[in-house]
Amino acid sequence: MTFPYRGLLLSSLLAATLAAQGQRGGPPRPAPRPLPDGPGKEIVQRVCGATCHGVEIVTGKGYSRDNWSNVVNGMVARGAKASSSEFGEIVEYLGKNLPPRSGTAGAGGSGFIGAGPDDAHIVDPEAAERGKSIYNAECLSCHGAAARGGKQEGTDIVRSLVVLKDRYGATIGNFLKLKKHPTTTGRPSASIEGSQVMELSHFLHLKVTDTLRSGPYSQPINVLTGDAKAGQEFFNGAGGCAKCHSVTGDLAGIGRKYEPVMIQQKFLFPKTFGFGRGARNVAPPKPVTLAVTPANGKTVSGVLVHLDDFNVSLRDAAGEYQTWTRSASLKVVKNDPYQGHIELLNKYTDKNMHDIVAYLESIK
Amino acid sequence: MKTAILLLLATAAFAQTLDPAKLSQPPTDTWPSFNGDYSGRRFSPLTNINASNVQSLSLAWVHRISLPSTGGPFPGSIKSSPVVVDGVMFFTVPDHVWAIDARTGRELWHFAWPSRGGIHIGNRGVAVYGKWLYFETPDCNLVSLNMKDGKERWHKQICDPDQLYYASAAPLIVGNHVIAGVSGDDLDVPGYIQSHDPETGERQWRWYTHPEPGTPEAKTWPSVEAMMHGGGMTWGSTTYDPELNLIYFGTGNPQPVVAHKGRLGDNLFTECIIALNPDTGKMKWYFQSSPHDTHDWDANQTPVLIDGVIDGKPRKLLAQASRNGYFFVLDRVTGKNVVTSTFARANWAKGLDAKGQPIPDPLKYPQIDGALVSPNQAGAANWPPPSYSPATGLFYVNASNAYSVWYIYDDTDKPEGWGGNDRGGYSEAMLQAIDYKTGKIKWSHKWEGPGGPRNGVLSTAGNVVFAADPQSNFVALNATTGQPLWRANLGAAISNGPISYQLDGVQYVIVATGDTLYGFAMHPR
CATH class of the missing domain: 1.10.760.10 (Cytochrome c-like domain)
Structure with a gap:
């Protein structure tokens, strides 16, 4: 070790937990959950x-x-x-x-792509709510509302190994019992015990879960920051949007149809699947089409099924599947209806992007 | 260490024992490590398969993995590069190792690790020392097996699943060191790389990817606490220069990943290419690919060692096609920059600093209302290994031009973990052939179809590059011109980097799709 990592200097009560963890054994990993039955x-x-x-x-x-x-x-x-x-x-x-999930798992279970150990603490939301009262009364004044450290000297509990190593109050309870930890009311920390320790433990694990990608901070806060008038100018001018679209035609009522974030995603990346405001309908993207001309000069057009360096296939207007081996004598022309959107990605400024969101959101 | 090598040489005549000298030689009848040799070039000197006959490459065998012992569902795709020693191939998926016959694909043994959790997103493969195998598990263990029968010799915990670390990298053997990196960026924990004794498994050293408090580099963090929780994982592939006795590897993203206001500064040594002495774990130099990264663009892509010529002078160089879209060539003796260019679209930097490092544009940091950024989170390149051919002087990498929108989700006083993410996106894929002397694209082959490639590249002395498109085609291209020469559509996305070896005059090329390995062969005429 070239540098002793101070954050990992453990008290004796943690060392025992760590040592136990180095041991192999314990219950075998449960078989991964299969997909529930259902259409799809x-x-x-x-x-x-x-x-x-x-x-x-x-x-x-x-x-x-x-x-x-x-x-x-x-x-x-x-x-x-x-x-x-x-x-x-x-x-x-x-x-x-x-x-x-109703019972949010703790540091492990609900983490992104299954982060953490299989035996991670599973949070009971009701117990966590009761634990919040204890936390607010005895801990918040130093450790802050999010338990990420406060303006006082209180440490960041979310990053504490006492919490990350804890299961259902076992480590936290020991800590409060042995450490004579200060409390807001002056109550001896060892007097927080039994069900109170369990509830406090659920609350603290919930705070850890809140920092994960699956936690509450997983949504854009506000994308409506642009200037609708400038967006309109870009739409009709430099952006070239009006060449294909009209806010009284295909985009009529677009601001009612989609949430602002979906509007932003849809015009940037039109192959994004659009899910309407509260509605369940999926707006599928338009297909790419092909025009294939073999050596006989007779062009066949249709919807792209497959195109790579070696083969090409399409489904024509009659619904027939047609397929060719690519060669120098086979002309293939691809038409992506969203090519204009793809090219705009290289042109938009972020201000353009925010202005268009504001403009389209205003089209009710 | 000397004794160990002598002992190994004495037993080298027996089956399935690796002569350590093989680790630094161009791979012929073995593929003894993730990249085939220490250089990370993934260049095969074999020529039985070449640009004029690759159209005759034929399928020799197929091996589909099955898990009779656990009965569980498919555990994740084969992202490992198989290792081949004495006619036997070893490959992994998370928690599982197989030995199969490299000539026939027939299974010899299968080892299943009883997991206690961790992220099962991928495992890059095994390392070999003498007659022993080493691999990492999602629940943070380094495990040593007997190559002969897959029986466990020992296991050592290398990280802590309770802090949401996990392990996925292929270890690297250097002398009497097993170099092991770690993964995990869900919580704000520090990265490190460490070395273990190949015989006993005891840890020899650990090097944290942050500076020591009080050093000048520590000033790239606002506080010691931010630095100590600053991430920088070591999950990529490591390369080694025996003459300089330095290992090279990249470090991952800083923490918190996206909501960055609590870690203003360059955040050393995250997002760096690092040169380290493998005997002591002491750092020789660093170069930062993404100062103050806010887009999860781990700089863990292979640092490829090139013995090249710049301005008429022979140079020991190192090249990385980084996830952030930049191509770097460094002097690997000193870490000084030789070339910086872009190999795919990148709109996030204002320019380069005096050290050749990109300067991030604060307007392209994730924003509350979104910032349109290229590349996307998956990156211009990622873990799939690139290749360098000394025959053509070209560096080949499967790359993406990609955009997504980056948001801050957590605008509270002290965001932790991620606190934001990217959404949506557009991505187009291409194989880039880069002139290492200039960083210019010599040729670019655009792949049809949506999405970025998730597969590696192999180049050969037969003037062939093996790569894959996003449509399940395993493709051979002319290494000089980029012209596609041959393909096999394998029906599922190619999921690893190809390898090649020759046994009894037959040259094989191996590639994986999800749960299946394909062995292609060129038989002597």
Whole structure:
């Protein structure tokens, strides 16, 4: 060790816990949870559980439908492969079958992609609420409302090994008993015991959970900061948006239809699946089309099914599937209806982006 | 250490024992470490497969993993680079190691670690010392197995799951050291890398990725507390220069990851390329790829060692295609910058400082109302290993032009953990061939289809580059021109970096898709 890490200098009561943890054994890992039964399960298994990560990374989470749509859109951007309707089914399935959990797990269980040990403290929200009263009465004045350290000398409890090593008050109880820790009211810390220690423990683990990506800080706060008038100018002028769109035509009522964050995501990344304000309908993106001209000069057009360096296939207007081997004599022209949006990514300033959100939000 | 090497040489005639000299030689009949040799080039000197005959490459075997002993579902895709010693291949997924016959794909043994938790997102593979294997587990253990039968010899805890650390890296053997990195950025904990005795497993040293309080570098943090909880994990692949006796590795993102107001400053030694003495764990130099990172752009991409020529002079160089979109070439003796360029779209820096490091643009920090930033969180490149060919002088990396919007979610006084994230995005993929002397793109092959590539690159003396597109094609390209020459559509995304070796005159190329390994072969004419 080139540098003794002071934060890890442990009191004797923690050292015992650490030593025990170095031992192997204990209960074997429970089998990873399978996907719940329901429409869309097979698609989720195939798209989300067989290529980049296993399905336990999905079943280890619980989100609202909106948050699942964000997760799925993020995966689309990273190359997840499925059709538009399948992605819609995936979001429906996840929102219905893997909702936010009522009993939020502690430092481990609900962490992003299953962070933490299997035997992590599971928070009981009602007990945590009772623990909050004890915390507010005896601890808050030094350690702050978020338990991340206060204006007084109180340390950051969320980062404390006494809490991270704790399970259901065992370590926290020992600490309060042995340490003669100061309290707000002057009450001896050792007198916080039994069910009170358990409740305080639930509250402190809840505060740890609050710092995780699955915690309460997982939503944009406010994206409506732009200038609607400047947005209108950009829309009709430099942005070139009015060449394809009209706020009295295809975008009529757009501000009623989507939340501001979804408006922002939709015009930046139109292949984002749009979920309407309180509505469940999925707005699927428009498909990419192809025009393929073989050596005979007869062009075939249709919706792109597959295109790589070696092969190309499409579905034509009659619904027929057509496929070719690519060669120098086979002309392939791709038409992405969102090409203009892609090119704009290199042009927008962040001010343009915020102004457009404000403008489109105003179209009620 | 000398004694150990002599003993190893004495037993080298027996099956499945690695001669340590192999670790620093270009790989031929072995692929003895994650990158094939210490340089991190992933360059095969073999020529039986070459640009004029690769169209005849054929499928020799398929190995699909099964988990009869646990009965559990698919545990995660094969991201490991297999290691090949004496005709036997060793590869991993989190908690599992397999030995299979490198000629046939037939399973010899399977080891399952009884896990106690941790993030199971990936495992990069095993290291070999003599007749012993080493690998890391999501629940923070370094485990040593007997190569012969997969029986456990010992395990040592290398990190603490209660602090949401986990372990995923492939260890590296250097002399009598097992170098092991750690992972985890959910809570604000410090990163480190450490070394273990390959025989006993005892820890030899640990190097924290933050400066010592009171040193000039500590001033890149607002407080000792912020520094001590500042992240900087060590989950990438490590390379080694035996002449200089230095190991090279990258460090990950600072903490809190996105909501950064409590850690103003450059945040050393997060987001750095680090040179360390493997015997003492003392740092020789550092270079920061992303000063004050706010976008989770871990600088853990392979530091590839290039023995090159700059301005007519032979130079010991190191190159990294970093997740933040920048390509760096450094003098690996001193850490001084030689070249900085971009290899993919990057809109987040105002320019370069005197050291050749990008200067972050505060307007592109995550914002409450969002900042449109390129690259996205997945990055212009990521863990999939790049390759450098001394035959073409080109550095090959599967790259992405990508955008997403970065938000601050936690605007309270003291955000912790992440406190923000990115959303949505656009991404297009391409294979970039970079001239290391200038940082200029010599050729770029754009891949059709959405999304970034999640697979590595292999270059060979046969003037071939093996890579993969985002559409499940395993592709061979002409290394000089970038022209696609051959492909096999494997039906699922390619999930690791390819490797190559030759046994009995047959040259093999191995690649994985999720739960399946494919062995392609070129038989002698």
